Amino acid sequence: MHFLWRCISGVFRWTWRILNFIREFILNVFLILLILVCVGIYFQMQTKPVEPVKGALLVNLTGVVVDNPAISNKFSQIGRELLGASSNRLQENSLFDVVDMIRQAKTDPNITGMVLSLNDFAGADQPSLQYMGKALREFRDSGKPIFATADSYSQAQYYLASYANKIYLSPQGVVDLHGMATNNLYYKTLLDKLKVSTHIFRVGTYKSAVEPMIRDDMSPAARDADNEWLSGMWNNYVATVAANRQITAEQLFPGAEGVLKGLQAAGGDTAKYALDNKLVDGLASRSDVENLFTKAFGWNKTTKDFSAISMYDYTPPAEKKSGSEIAVIFADGAIMDGEATPGNVGGDTTANQIRDARLNPKIKAIVLRVNSPGGSVSASEVIRSELAAARAAGKPVVVSMGGLAASGGYWISTPANYIVASPSTLTGSIGIFGVINTFENTLDSIGVHTDGVATSPLADLTVTKALPEAFSQMMQINIENGYKNFITLVAKARNKTPEQVDAIAQGRVWLGTDAKKNGLVDQLGDFDDAVTKAAELAKLKTYQLNWFVEDPSFGQMVLGQLTGSVQAALPSAVRAMLPESLVRISALLKDKTDWMATLNDPQNRYALCMSCGDVK
Structure with a gap:
């Protein structure tokens, strides 16, 4: 034993x-990996700037373009070099850095042209594409040629490519023009099967954010409204690209039947179809493209490639800055209470930035860049009230709307002296809702029950019991009051009556062009127009922009790069063992549930547009 x-x-x-x-x-x-990363970053930061190269600016965009990336382009590049992670499509690029770089290269004598290498460009919202396109047009109009190349072109990639003098496509490639769609998951039946009690409180005929929890399909009102703005966005895309290519809109995209007929005529050869319909200027392999660009820009013996400098290595000539300052503050992402987190707007963080700008005597005006579907009513009000205080202090406030400025995103825009939106901005969605889930029936089905005593029905609140009727009535009254406050704020800001605002509110989403017609914005334009207006209102002849961007700490940058490497490596390994259909479903579920993290309003009230940002 x-x-x-x-x-x-x-x-x-x-x-x-x-x-x-x-x-x-x-x-x-x-620990060893962490030490190597830290040492590598240190030595990378000590390296001398890349020597000027006379040749092309290689715009090899990797990942997505956003207003305010979580980590700067420079550190993302360092992370890829050090860790060797194939995380290109995870990278975030600053829209304003990209545009500024193109504009600096336009006047740089060492830059003789541009190559758009778009294989790894994952996309951007349409207003961002339009703003980059504007800079590309300026570059081309300066007399410097632009060439675009890719193995295949997605719609976002092709939008940028359309600004090039010449577009080259792989002989086995495709220009994937298919239109736009927006889809959502509806899970009322799932909640019923799980015996989850969903309590919805809302105001607005078109407030479709709660529909997934109370329906198994899209309501007719939401379908009609979404179809209207989606069709307008697609028409804007087609009109711009067709004009760039100097072809008709029907030739660019003849509809599904037209595409099928064209492919049949081309024998199913997608590249030949693109060439025959003047979507591209030539079919060329990578070696052919290299020869073409070598003739245009020369040969670099060191890199053994055509003479060019990557946009990630390019250091534009320094500009002299003078004059007063215009603050640029970002509201990029869903609005939540408290401090900002990556990809979300923190009500306290943004309000503090606005306060700092208000109290800074050097800052004479504020441009608030809004790219948000909304979120917490409480956090939105914190930001709005601070912006109103800045305006009351005599500092003009101009809102520049990006791809989205809906619901809470519009709420925080109301104090502005002036609102500028892109023709393809999605805005409006003026409505409020509340959601509370309780699980008393779920627990009852497995033999778990809740009981106790309370001094009043309003005190007896728990997710394990049904909502007291008194609380439900109070919640609906609260939501209706929030909606009344919302339309009152809009009415006061836009010089309308509450009744006029209510007629165009009800949670309905508007495209920028329609928002202008309905008086929700003052001008159709871009970020440049917003800055110009801010300078005009502040009576500034010379000025510089003060970008309110919080730089991550050294530790956050290192951890971010390590996390990005893991995210880049693990999914590919996991995907190899899973059916592709399951991978797609899991990715879709993640996209649809991430927004739950932003639902932290203390009164459970939300001004949030759930569907208007999901355009494919």
Whole structure:
């Protein structure tokens, strides 16, 4: 018996030692990797700037373009070089850095042209594409040629490529023009099967954010409204690209039947179809493209490639800055209470930035860049009130709307002296809703019950019991009051009556062009127009922009790069073992549920547009 216990204890002892060894080994590997990353970043920051190269600016955009990236382009590039992670499509690029770089290159004598290499460009919202396109047009009009190349073109990639003098496509490639669509998941039946009680409180015929929880399909009102703005956005896309290519809109995209006929005529060859319909200027392999660009820009013996400098290595000539300042503050992402988190707007963080700008005597005006579907009513009001205080202090406030400025995004825009929106901005969605889920029936089905005593029905609130009727009535009154406050704010800001605002509100989403017609915005334009207007209102002849961008700490940058590397490596390994259909479903579920993290309003009230940002 003693021998048996010795054997058993020996097995456990050696198992414990092995587990300790594995734990220490993993921690040591992580520590070594962390040290190497830190040392690499240090030496990378000490390196001298890349010597000027006479040749092309290689715009090899990787990942997505956003207003305010979580980590700067420079550190994302360092992370890829150090860690070797194939995380290109995870990278975020600053829209304003990209545009500024193109404009600086326009007057740089070392830059003789541009190559748009778009294989790794994952996309941007349409107003951002339009703003980049404006800079590309300025570059081309300066007399410097632009060439575009890709193995295949997505719609976003092709939008930028259409500004090039020449577009080249791989002989096996495709220009994937298919139109636009927006889809949502509806799970009323799932909630019913799980016996989840969903309590919805809302105001607005078109406030479709709650429809997934109360329906299994899109309501007719939401369908009609979404179809209107989606069709307008697609028409804007087609009109711009067709004009760039100097072809008709029907030739660019003849509809599904027209595309099928064209493909049949081309024998199913998508590249030949693109060439025959003047979507591209030539079919060329990578080696052919290299030869073409070598003739245009020369050969670099060091890199053994055509003479060019990557946009991530390019350092534009320094500009002299003078004059007063115009603050540029970002509201990029869903609005939530508290401090900002990556991809979300923190009510306290943004309000503090506005306050700092208000109290800074050098700052004479504020441009608020809004790209948000909305979120917490409480956080939106914190931002709005601080912006109103800045205007009351005599500092003009101009709102520049990006791809989205809906619901809470419009709420925070109301104090502005002037609102500028892109023709393809999605805005409006003036409405409020509340959502509370309770699980008393779910628990009851497995034999778990809740009971207790309370001094009043309003005190007896728990997700394990049905909502008291008194609380439900109070919640609906609260929501209706919030909606009344919303339309009153809009009416006062836009010089309308509450009744006039109510007629165009009700949670309905408007495209920028229609928002202008309905008086929700003052001008159709871009960020440049907003800055010009701010300078005009502040009576500034010379000025510089003060970008309110919070730089991440060194530790956050290192951790961010490590996280990005893991995210880049793990999914590919996992996908290799999973059916592709399951991978797509899991990705869709993640996209649709991430927004739950932003629902932290203390009164459970939200001004949020759930569907207007999901355009494919």
